[in-house]
Amino acid sequence: MDNTIEENLKEVRERIKNSCEKVGREPAEITLIAATKNVPPDRIKEAVKCGINIIGENRVQEALSKYESIKESVKWHMIGHLQTNKVKKAIELFEMIQSVDSIRLAEEIQKRASNAGKVLDVLVEVNTSKEETKYGLKVEETVKFLKRIRSFDNIRVKGFMTIGIFTPYPEQVRPCFKTLRNLKRDAEEAGIELKHLSMGMSSDFEVAIEEGSSMVRIGTSIFGKRD
Numbered sequence: 708m709d710n711t712i713e714e715n716l717k718e719v720r721e722r723i724k725n726s727c728e729k730v731g732r733e734p735a736e737i738t739l740i741a742a743t744k745n746v747p748p749d750r751i752k753e754a755v756k757c758g759i760n761i762i763g764e765n766r767v768q769e770a771l772s773k774y775e776s777i778k779e780s781v782k783w784h785m786i787g788h789l790q791t792n793k794v795k796k797a798i799e800l801f802e803m804i805q806s807v808d809s810i811r812l813a814e815e816i817q818k819r820a821s822n823a824g825k826v827l828d829v830l831v832e833v834n835t836s837k838e839e840t841k842y843g844l845k846v847e848e849t850v851k852f853l854k855r856i857r858s859f860d861n862i863r864v865k866g867f868m869t870i871g872i873f874t875p876y877p878e879q880v881r882p883c884f885k886t887l888r889n890l891k892r893d894a895e896e897a898g899i900e901l902k903h904l905s906m907g908m909s910s911d912f913e914v915a916i917e918e919g920s921s922m923v924r925i926g927t928s929i930f931g932k933r934d
C-alpha cells in the first residue's frame with residue numbers, strides 16, 4: 708500500500724530537519740513548496756490540510772483549471788517555463804514566478820504587471836546543469852541579467868531557481884547547487900542582495916539544503932509517482 712500524503716509529508720519534514728541539523732541550519736529557513744503538476748485538486752487539498760501553504764505549478768492552463776477548487780487556501784508559484792503569451796494570466800494567479808529565463812519574458816512581466824498595477828516577486832532561473840534541454844540563464848550571463856532587470860519597477864527579484872542535472876545520485880547534483888550559491892555571492896558582491904535560492908526536488912533536496920537552499924520544490928515524495 709502507498710503511504711498517505713500525511714505520512715509522506717511527515718517524512719519529508721523529518722528529512723528537511725535532519726539535513727538542517729547536519730549543517731547547522733534551522734528548518735524554519737526552508738520553505739517547502741509542493742510541486743503539484745498532474746496532481747488533482749482533492750489531493751492538493753489533502754496536502755493543504757497537512758500544512759502546505761505554497762504550491763508550485765508548471766503550466767498556466769493547468770493552474771487555472773485547478774484554481775476555482777483550491778483558490779485562496781494557498782499561495783501559487785509558477786515553477787515551469789512561462790511563455791510570453793501566458794504572462795497576462797500568470798500574473799493574475801501567481802504570487803511568484805520562479806522561472807524567469809529570458810529578457811523577453813522579464814520585459815513582458817514588467818509590462819503586464821505595470822498595467823495591472825502590481826509588483827511581482829520573481830526568481831531568475833539559471834541553467835546550472837548546462838544541459839541543453841533545460842531552460843534558464845547561462846551562469847556567466849546571470850549577474851549582468853540581474854543588473855538589467857533590477858531597473859524594472861514592477862518586478863522584484865528575490866533570488867535564483869535551478870533544476871540540477873538529471874541523475875539518480877544526489878551527490879552528482881551538488882556542483883549545480885554550489886554554482887547557484889556562488890552566483891548569489893557574486894550578485895551580493897555586485898551590490899544586489901537576494902533572499903532566495905530555490906533548489907532541491909524529491910531526489911536531491913537534502914544536498915540542496917546542505918548547499919544553502921531556502922526553497923525546496925517537492926512533488927513525488929509528497930504525492931507519489933506521477934502518471
Ligand SMILES: *Cc1c(COP(=O)(O)O)cnc(C)c1O
Binds near residue numbers: 787924925
Ligand atoms: C516537477 C518539478 C519539481 C518536483 O519534482 P519531484 O522530483 O517530483 O519532487 C520541482 N521543480 C520543478 C520545476 C518541477 O517541474
